[in-house]
Amino acid sequence: MSAREFFDIPGGIHPDERKTLSNRTAIQSAPLPKRLILPLNQHIGTPAEPCVSVGQRVLKGQLIAEATSAVSVPVHAPTSGTVSFIGAQPYPHVSGMLAPAVVIDSDGLDEWAPLQPCDHFHQLAATELLEKIRAAGVNGLGGAGFPTAVKLSARPQQKIHTLIINGTECEPYITADDLLMREKAAELLSGINILAHLIQPEEVLIGIEDNKPEAAAAILRLIGERPYEVVVFPTKYPSGGEKQLIQILTGREVPSGGLPADVGVLCQNVGTTVAIHDAVILGRPLISRITTLTGEALARPMNVECLLGTPVSELLAFAGLQQDKLNRLIMGGPMMGFTLPALDVPVIKTTNCLLASTAAELPAPPPAQPCIRCGDCAQVCPASLLPQQLHFFALGEQTDQLKAHQLFDCIECGACAYVCPSSIPLVQYYRAAKAGIREQEQLQQKADYSKQRFEFRQERLRLAEEQKEAERQARAERNAKARASQTDSSPVAPADEQLKRLKIEASMAQVALKKAEKQLAQHDTDELKAQIAQLRRAAEAAQLALQQAQANAPEPAAVPSSSADDQLKKARIEAAMLKAQVRKLEKVESPNAEQQAQLEQMRSQLSSAEQALGNSPTPAPTPAATPAKPVVDAALKKAKIELAVKRAELKKAEKAELAEAELQSLRAAVSVAETALHAAEAASPKPAPEHVLVNKSGLDEQQRALKTEVAFARADLRKLERDGSAAAQALDSARTRLAEAERQLAAYQEQSAC
CATH class of the missing domain: 1.10.287 (Helix Hairpins)
Structure with missing residues (x-):
């Protein structure tokens, strides 16, 4: 044992420890549960992401959820079995909320996945050691659960000269670390060796309160020649706080809002240190932990090594829970723990204690009374804060004052509430105030980000508009130069x-x-x-x-078009219109006598028009006739567009199955457009296109009904095929219906063709 000088901390209290309930027996092995619930967020940081699927068999130690960010750790299967569910499950929280989890049904074999042990860690680089710790899913087991690899890899401005191993365990009732140091001292020293190799500190201090003499003795027996110091100091709550332990062992104070690394110190809990040994030396991931089962509602208080994900109810049953005596079930200690709303939550990596208390053991606090300004809370605060002022600022939601009085330096130890004669739940006020400030900061960050994004967008729009304006000015200058050049080359009188x-x-x-x-x-x-x-x-x-x-104007040089050209164009247009009318009458399948007489008359007029057109002299092209071509071509183009529009309207009306009177009107409009197109083609100097008559008559009612039945039968069959739960009989009936509809349609079409 070291004779090293230690220091005192301000404040502190001495609550009834009640540790003898559970520290008199050795660590027990909890029974293998039938079902394990593994939450994906058992640590501070981003939850892990499942990498297994429902129905998949997994082995003990197999990776089931991967880390998704730098501040995250993976999750492994605590035993072999089958993944039965992935989704929201009960989570150990005072709110009773659900959280994403992977559920494994145990097969009872407890079969390990292949491991990669390493007994030569001195030969590994620091990055390789950190990767082993990260891949094993190790996070802090004695505090809030910060990822251990992140904590070890963070390099401050100054060197870490002191490594502190926290074996204090100052919270009443809890004895998990005490029993661990007694029974796993060799593994603890091996983990310290790995940390010392990683950090290369100048000194290693193991801090233990004087109420754990067996633990201190067990470590001292195995230290040997190692340059590690075991420092035993008087018991006082909350000496196990990270900043308080640093002050006790080194006399240095961590600055407000700072980290231990700012004073060259790194702290690790004894349970975390043993988990580092298991990860590096044995190659085992973090799948179990030692948990204290205590309280007067248990017949057999003890410490158990249980698998992560074990339901709390099974552990309490193993310790002999007397349900009629149970008043409150607390996860953690009576000072900093929280009451669980139900027993179906699982054990997670930060579960160090389950306290099943009776009503006489931990009675409900009396109703809160107004503050009498006695100042007892300020005297016991280990962070030298002013709890009374913080309480008033929290009630008034005075965020600036809370920050100015270092609210976030509060470690929520509960010492102030413990001594308050007015029974004011001070810690709850501080927690709510912290949550409100964090929420405000997050909203402010989002607002600042949105503002920055808006400003960036406005800047991009401004630059784009400036570029467009520059391009417009450049085009205007080019057009002005072109017009000036054209004016100079061909001036207008x-x-x-x-x-x-x-x-x-x-x-x-x-x-x-x-x-x-x-x-x-x-x-x-x-x-x-x-x-x-x-x-x-x-x-x-x-x-x-x-x-x-x-x-007074001079005579134009252009020669007006001759009357012969006008007569020729007129004759062409007349012949084209007669030809279109003849074709329209020829399309009638069964013409009556009147239509037949009209057809013969039109044919006679067409013959006369074509004969007159053939006898007309072809005028020689003149320069003056040239401008007429664009006019004729424009008329032809307009006639084509008009015909295309009318045909589209007719097709749309036929698809919509409009009334026959409306369809006849649209068909008449198409015929008129065709006649106009033929006339324009005849008047155009371009060669006349070869027209192919196509029968575009609409579907008759029976054929349309048959096609509709085929479409409905096909749609119903596809709907049943997409439905995985459709009966085979329904599928067969749908296929038969479709086949019969297609047969009837094919038979009708064949009959119509004949």
């Missing part, structure tokens, strides 16, 4: 510009006059009459100016 302007003015005057005359026809007023007289004088003046300008 001023006389032509004046003539054009006078034509526009005369036309606008005529339009205004006609509009006013229409209004006068509807409203005969003196005011409108005077306005019309004025507009008429303006129109006459504009027309007179235009006639004078035209008289």
